[in-house]
Amino acid sequence: MRHPPRIVATGKIPIELQPRSRIGNPIFSGASAPCFTKPVDGVLTIQPVQVAARFMDGSPLQDATGRTATLPLVLRAIRRRRGLRSAEVAKAMGLPLRTFQHFESGRGGIDIDRIHRFAEVTDADGYAIMLALDIGSPDFAIHCLDNKAATVMLVALQRFDRGAGANIAKLDPRSIIAIFDRAFDDLTAKAREHEVVLESWMTDTSFTRAYAPPD
Structure with missing residues (x-):
């Protein structure tokens, strides 16, 4: 047997x-x-x-092909959101226009240093760009443009590494997933609170009446 x-x-x-x-x-x-x-x-x-x-959730991270395909979507979305032309970003990065266009199209592959330089020039979150490539979500980089959420998360991770040290190896995957799930659920709830307040403000009839134009 x-x-x-x-x-x-x-x-x-x-x-x-x-x-x-x-x-x-x-x-x-x-x-x-x-x-x-x-x-x-x-x-x-x-x-x-x-x-x-x-x-x-059954969704593995992207492979190299997926990351390369996502890169131009992220870079173009950020540049356009900032209202910048290719020539402006290229000049600020110290690159010939054609070199920048090659980079933005993703044909030059993933250059980490150049991505972070792009983030500096466009006031984006370089770490959010890198994570967006792994998770396959160009929108993530856009959502982190102003609050630099990915950088904040990595700073917190750095503190965790310094504090926990070798004890990190003792944590089992289920516990890690559960803790991160709770943390991200809390952040989602916090983001929705802001959305609810904004919607309430926009639909507040007393505010509308107070600022209504005179007859």
């Missing part, structure tokens, strides 16, 4: 291994269906990054 491979994982993801006739091809049930390597000496190694992505 052949025994199923032993499971090795860095986190405490609650998964249940169901019987399957082929070793190395088990079925996982529950909230997540983690990726795993081929068994070596009867051991399956779960990939924690893939576990986290699938545990949350």
